[in-house]
Amino acid sequence: MSEKLTDIFAIDVFNETRMAERLPKKTYAALKKTIENGDDLDPSVAEIVANAMKDWAIERGATHYSHWFQPMTGITAEKHDSFISPTNDGKVIMEFSGKELVKGEPDASSFPSGGLRATFEARGYTAWDCTSPAFLREDAAGVTLCIPTAFCSYTGEALDMKTPLLRSMEAISAQAVRILKLFGHEDVKRVTTSVGPEQEYFLVDKDKYMKRQDLIFAGRTLFGTMPPKGQEMEDHYYGSIKEKIATFMRELNVELWKMGVTAKTQHNEAAPAQHELAPIYATANIASDHNQLIMECMKRVASHHGLACLLHEKPFEGVNGSGKHNNWSMVTNTGKNVLDPGKTPHENVQFLLFLSAVLQAVDEHADLLRISAANPGNDHRLGADEAPPAIISVFIGSQLEDVLSQLIETGEAKSCKEGGKLNIGVHTLPELKKDATDRNRTSPFAFTGNKFEFRMVASSMSIAMANTVLNTIVADVLDRMADELEQAEDFDLAIHDLIKKSLTDHNRIVFNGNGYAEAWVKEAERRGLPNIKNMVDAIPALTTKKAIDLFGKHHIFTPVELHSRAEVLYESYSKTINIEAKTMISMAGVQFIPAVINYIKKLADSINAVKAAAPDIDVSVQTELLKETSKLLSKAEAARKKLEAVVKEASSMGEGADQAAFFRDKVVPAMEELRAPIDALEQIVDKELWPVPTYGDLLFEV
Ligand code: ADP
């Protein structure tokens, strides 16, 4: 790999540079207006863009194009069409029209719609999202021109993750611009949300992976126990990277760079075989697309190196699981991050206003943030001892907390912890040290210097919903704040009162202590903060009157869209647990139980053989083992039968909330009941006879 990074970066992206090179000036200007201001795109412009895009793609070896979209499965979908078009003389030419660029009509009946789209009306539309650049993707199928698109139903309802995200970006921009105007920033036309998601993942040996049905079907181990060594030595975290993994990372980086993904940071994570990749932050929509590309690319590149990439939130019991830290901030089109504490009193007040708006938004809609980060895998993490707790609170650091509490008490802040005087409106805030705000790793939502870090997001999930919620809830608070401030006679006084009131009313959301401690659970309860322990309990937040009003007001989701999303989530929970349970039944039935029977026979044979050879020799060890193994075998078989019965009962129920609750309350405990004896047997049965690679094999022998 001799290419220079600067030469290969974004080589496969139809970005602004390429457009400027290849489009007539007028077309380029028209397209830019659409990208920047959301103006409608003239079909004749689309025609020219499509042609230029096709020529470029073909030069780079592309044979196919695909509308690339993100249905509610949370992963991406694509349907490939080749560029070929037959001519009269029996040959073909390569064609791609403006119509094909702008709109697609995949038969979409098999994507989840939550009842939005009856199968007889299965048509769905994909529509070009020109704010996220088209790119080329190379895999075994060749080179494909991928066009990021939104996906909606015949009647215009969003069927994807991207559409609401784009809508929410509009909403927060509009409201933030109103606020900034009040501060005299007439030049600010747009505010975009910048997002940098840190992606955690595991890599295991592909051959061993292929020997485990649970990894193949469920993406996580459903049986297995930690070997004597886990992560307690903390020797993997930031440890030196093994050659094989380094080779993988190198190829991954190059692949991502070519597609314009700014892969930046890579390191080993806390658990053995766990790693992290973080790109440099980008506009929310692009960051969300890029995160999908990162996940896809990780899986693809892993297979080139005899590895399998696990994106599941909890692939192994007993070591840390994976998440996604969603770093989020608001940046003006003039390049200013409004979450950056400023240097002048004026900037400080503006910063405090945005800060308090975020705190208020998180407090008012913690339930929505919770569901935005919920998936069945994350149920194993949130609230366990490693990841953020299921209770949402905000960490702001002791320095800021001190400033805020003075504001709440006296309406002004006169001092700060690190010395120096301050008085909002007269003096400036002390310069906040980034270090001082970034130490608490237990908080689900932390202010880290000039951005917020939402740490609950699930590793395998799209980040679109989390950012849609964040954008919308903050937009809503800014909207109400702008309403009040625009009416104010004395702006300085009004803003002072507004910040004080907001901070006072929502102070309960601020928590700087240890989020893992039992004491916090009690304290949070006292403060009235919701503690939503699992995905099924989190889903109703989407369809409360509060949520319907909020999303309706800002045109993010219609009530119908919200109900359909809730349905999709219930279904996806039930389906996931159903697959896991069935995988367990199968593994126990055709792998573990037969292996245990073999071992029992081995023990019995040994006892008989020893007795026959020398009747006075002690066979108590074999006999004890035989008893214990047989006892566990009976337990395992009983649990397997029970699990089979509850799964059958669950399948006979209609889809929806009740079924999902049944899976959670009846099927999940039955799964645990089956796992326990099998895991105990794994510790007893001859390793030679154990039918699958163990945790030790998977985690320490990559
Ligand atoms: P950490 O200490 O959590 O690893 P980093 O500074 O490495 O923090 O940042 C992690 C992620 O946050 C990266 O993707 C980075 O690009 C992103 N990030 C940094 N600044 C911002 C910002 N202002 N807005 C959004 N994301 C940001």
Ligand code: MG
């Ligand atoms: Mg971080």
